[in-house]
Amino acid sequence: DADVTQTPRNRITKTGKRIMLECSQTKGHDRMYWYRQDPGLGLRLIYYSFDVKDINKGEISDGYSVSRQAQAKFSLSLESAIPNQTALYFCATQPTGAADTQYFGPGTRLTVL
Amino acid sequence: DQQVKQNSPSLSVQEGRISILNCDYTNSMFDYFLWYKKYPAEGPTFLISISSIKDKNEDGRFTVFLNKSAKHLSLHIVPSQPGDSAVYFCAASDSGGSNYKLTFGKGTLLTVNP
Numbered sequence: 208d209a210d211v212t213q214t215p216r217n218r219i220t221k222t223g224k225r226i227m228l229e230c231s232q233t234k235g236h237d238r239m240y241w242y243r244q245d246p247g248l249g250l251r252l253i254y255y256s257f258d259v260k261d262i263n264k265g266e267i268s269d270g271y272s273v274s275r276q277a278q279a280k281f282s283l284s285l286e287s288a289i290p291n292q293t294a295l296y297f298c299a300t301q302p303t304g305a306a307d308t309q310y311f312g313p314g315t316r317l318t319v320l
Numbered sequence: 321d322q323q324v325k326q327n328s329p330s331l332s333v334q335e336g337r338i339s340i341l342n343c344d345y346t347n348s349m350f351d352y353f354l355w356y357k358k359y360p361a362e363g364p365t366f367l368i369s370i371s372s373i374k375d376k377n378e379d380g381r382f383t384v385f386l387n388k389s390a391k392h393l394s395l396h397i398v399p400s401q402p403g404d405s406a407v408y409f410c411a412a413s414d415s416g417g418s419n420y421k422l423t424f425g426k427g428t429l430l431t432v433n434p
Contacts, residue, residue, distance in 0.1 A: 211363070240421075242424075247329070247426060248426060249326075249409060249424045249425055249426035249427050250364070250409065250424040251424075252421065252422075255421065297363050297364070299363075308354060308366035308369065309366070309422060310366070311356075311363030311364045311365070312363050313361070313362055313363050314361075314362070314363050
């Protein structure tokens with residue numbers, strides 16, 4: 208089983224709809240991240256959480272919100288989806304307190320029509 | 321302002337030759353650097369890293385070189401194999417202020433031709 212899972216893997220929705228992307232991990236890491244990838248723009252950080260009670264905005268948080276329901280779960284919501292939120296979304300986890308790598312989920316491809 | 325730059329969107333090399341992917345950074349507080357590899361329809365996977373106290377780190381066919389004075393790092397793949405064809409992301413972190421959050425470059429698409 209994958210250590211970092213994301214649901215759904217693909218989603219097509221319409222402008223104005225509320226969408227939730229979910230991330231679960233079995234790695235036992237405290238830190239979790241949400242990124243989006245757009246062609247030619249690399250990976251940009253949306254939100255991150257260093258533990259269950261800690262939520263922080265990344266560089267492109269406008270239009271998004273998150274919820275850290277448990278150590279293993281970190282959800283990303285688009286309250287009212289718009290077409291320029293069409294992108295690949297990745298969740299990642301990281302151990303605490305070390306200059307260590309992040310482990311990414313397989314991604315969710317979101318299309319907003 | 322982009323703090324991690326990968327100025328080559330793509331690179332094509334022949335199987336068996338060396339692939340050199342480049343990355344520049346502007347934030348002098350960055351002290352840990354990583355390379356990630358991404359295949360289509362998959363998440364990025366960690367490849368190799370280097371701390372700012374070193375200038376070279378090697379892992380099999382992959383070597384990362386760090387030139388702190390030039391704020392430049394490079395990934396060398398020798399010999400290149402068709403299975404190395406992927407997008408490669410350079411990432412950097414500041415262990416102090418950003419607490420190991422990563423800043424990514426835009427990526428370089430490497431194509432290794434048989």
